Amino acid sequence: MEKFIKLESFCVPLNMENIDTDQIIPARFLKAINKDSFGKNLFRDWRYNKNNEPKADFVLNDSTYNGNILLVGRNFGCGSSREHAAWAIKDYGFKVVISSFFADIFKNNALNNGLLPLQVSDNFLSLIFDKVYNNPKTLIRVDLANSKIEIIETGEFENFEINEYKKTCLISGYDDIDYLLSIKNEISEFEKIGSSSL
Amino acid sequence: MINKSKTLFDKIWKKHIVKKIEGGPEVLYIDKHFIHEVTSPQAFEGLSQRGINVFRTSNTIATADHNVPTINQHLPIKDKLSKIQVETLRENCSKFGVELFDLEHKYQGIVHIIGPELGITKPGMTIVCGDSHTATHGAFGSIAFGIGTSEVEMVLASQCLMQNKPKQMRLNINGTLNKYVTAKDIILYIISEISSSGATGHFIEYSGSTIDNLSMDERMTICNMSIEMGARGGMIAPDETTYSYMTERVFAPKGDDFEKAKQNWTKLFSDSDAKFDKEYHFNAADIKPMITFGTNPGMGININKTIPYFENQKTEKNENSYNKALNYMGFKQGESLIGKKINYIFVGSCTNGRLADLRIFSEIVKGRKKAENIIAYIVPGSKKVEQQAKEEGIEDILNKAGFELRQPGCSACLAMNDDKVPQGEYCVSTSNRNFEGRQGEGSKTILASPLIAAVTAITGEIVDLDIFFISRSRPSV
Numbered sequence A: 001m002e003k004f005i006k007l008e009s010f011c012v013p014l015n016m017e018n019i020d021t022d023q024i025i026p027a028r029f030l031k032a033i034n035k036d037s038f039g040k041n042l043f044r045d046w047r048y049n050k051n052n053e054p055k056a057d058f059v060l061n062d063s064t065y066n067g068n069i070l071l072v073g074r075n076f077g078c079g080s081s082r083e084h085a086a087w088a089i090k091d092y093g094f095k096v097v098i099s100s101f102f103a104d105i106f107k108n109n110a111l112n113n114g115l116l117p118l119q120v121s122d123n124f125l126s127l128i129f130d131k132v133y134n135n136p137k138t139l140i141r142v143d144l145a146n147s148k149i150e151i152i153e154t155g156e157f158e159n160f161e162i163n164e165y166k167k168t169c170l171i172s173g174y175d176d177i178d179y180l181l182s183i184k185n186e187i188s189e190f191e192k193i194g195s196s197s198l
Numbered sequence B: 001m002i003n004k005s006k007t008l009f010d011k012i013w014k015k016h017i018v019k020k021i022e023g024g025p026e027v028l029y030i031d032k033h034f035i036h037e038v039t040s041p042q043a044f045e046g047l048s049q050r051g052i053n054v055f056r057t058s059n060t061i062a063t064a065d066h067n068v069p070t071i072n073q074h075l076p077i078k079d080k081l082s083k084i085q086v087e088t089l090r091e092n093c094s095k096f097g098v099e100l101f102d103l104e105h106k107y108q109g110i111v112h113i114i115g116p117e118l119g120i121t122k123p124g125m126t127i128v129c130g131d132s133h134t135a136t137h138g139a140f141g142s143i144a145f146g147i148g149t150s151e152v153e154m155v156l157a158s159q160c161l162m163q164n165k166p167k168q169m170r171l172n173i174n175g176t177l178n179k180y181v182t183a184k185d186i187i188l189y190i191i192s193e194i195s196s197s198g199a200t201g202h203f204i205e206y207s208g209s210t211i212d213n214l215s216m217d218e219r220m221t222i223c224n225m226s227i228e229m230g231a232r233g234g235m236i237a238p239d240e241t242t243y244s245y246m247t248e249r250v251f252a253p254k255g256d257d258f259e260k261a262k263q264n265w266t267k268l269f270s271d272s273d274a275k276f277d278k279e280y281h282f283n284a285a286d287i288k289p290m291i292t293f294g295t296n297p298g299m300g301i302n303i304n305k306t307i308p309y310f311e312n313q314k315t316e317k318n319e320n321s322y323n324k325a326l327n328y329m330g331f332k333q334g335e336s337l338i339g340k341k342i343n344y345i346f347v348g349s350c351t352n353g354r355l356a357d358l359r360i361f362s363e364i365v366k367g368r369k370k371a372e373n374i375i376a377y378i379v380p381g382s383k384k385v386e387q388q389a390k391e392e393g394i395e396d397i398l399n400k401a402g403f404e405l406r407q408p409g410c411s412a413c414l415a416m417n418d419d420k421v422p423q424g425e426y427c428v429s430t431s432n433r434n435f436e437g438r439q440g441e442g443s444k445t446i447l448a449s450p451l452i453a454a455v456t457a458i459t460g461e462i463v464d465l466d467i468f469f470i471s472r473s474r475p476s477v
């Protein structure tokens, strides 16, 4: 897994709540058998019309906004467990998604792919939205080691919560499978005692 | 004194902890892992790249469901990419030694339908699958939840997952249900009350007299949609209804083994003073037949009520999103949906694709005729459901009323195969998600019970159920 430590970037704002994974990557694009190139279909039906022409009013088609941070409303990533959603966001070039609330499975999927789901308070989220809509060149600094997110220009910041274990994984680029494979003997021992009542 | 009382969830969770990482997650052992063609290929690829095998093939069961055609399953799959995906599943299962219920296998079907009906799903288990509706299996008193593909790879590689223990919520529903109210209405009602994110971070236990009186098929419909409130999963303590469902299932223990297992299962309940992080109480009498009007399952109303104005509803917080949803659906605040013309019906999915659902549907369409304008996808959840529907004469009833019973698969629930709802068309659907484009690009989904789907299929529009059943009584034969 790719390591994540620090990032300074502009944001791409998408001020919608309850964005589900069917919007992030529609089911008809889930037929691939590898993880590559989902980025081109990220937000496909919001991004392109029926004739595959870009919709001018969708933020990914608006050159005013760019950067490695996707800024979204609460309950982001709800619905289907498809990890393709995290792959699509990552493949498009985002490294961080900022919201005030993430759906559980999406959050895990993102973390398992080195994409940081960064949860801030509702207030701080609307503050960032305001700043970015006012000035698309608003720089945001994400400092994972110190769990700190800052609007560089004004110095306004918030400390965000992240599971310490997951933080270490992200910073070192280490994933759960590496760990689980290293304790296979313990798992086999556990099985002998009998895991369940069955 | 320390409170030693445990919830049903606590009891099962504790039994499955291999070890706890200091200051981090716990290593949770998984008893049963279901896989399917869409979310597994990249996980198997990961195993190949690492040069490792499936750790416990006997804990793993595969089926082809998400992407398969629902007619002519004996012919090669026409869609090139779907075909590759199903073939990749076949290759992976044979290479890694995983049992596969392939197309045309007598046990094939939607992953969450076949686990229970074959007796693979049992009380007290931990169960995962790369699909968010894995919660369905919780109806048997198991901890069952959906996972992403990286996690599928972890379970294949080690039979374990790294998990933080979720919070717990109990939803109590008591009392007798109103006329025309089914399990689907119960769960749509609850989601409309606590919103599509109201249970995020939680595992749900459903209890109360209303739940006790439901059949297993109905309990599965309820647990199935736990994820639509954001919950990791939902569960119901096993009882006599559970045990009698489980007797004589193909893979369930038999005879003395069953009795022995049952002794353990009867310990699976929440202690009377067990604590939950959140608790809600609902009165069955308040629940009316439900439909959705928006683009998430929390946007649901009593079929006879009007669409609430933004300021009068409690689940949607962002006016922008609320308006965008109504705009997408072509509805207005304050409007009634009665009289809306509907051209598509979908009966099926892991929510309502079981025999009980087909029975409700056929009971209503029996002796009536499908409305001219209606195109219906009636899709059994599994080969077994299909076969039983034929044996019971359900297919016959459907055919006489102008419907056709298709072959098992996820079908128009996510429209990865050819069963799609066209751009701009409304579909009254018994599935679980009304997201934009879920049933095909530009499709507009109205979630409802099989009962409402049947009535809509006969009338071609959304109608008041009382009026339908009183004034449109069956033509006498």
Ligand code: SF4
Binding pocket: B065, B066, B110, B111, B112, B131, B132, B133, B349, B350, B351, B409, B410, B413, B414, B431, B432
């Ligand atoms: S029927 Fe729908 S929700 Fe159920 S497993 Fe298939 S795609 Fe998922």
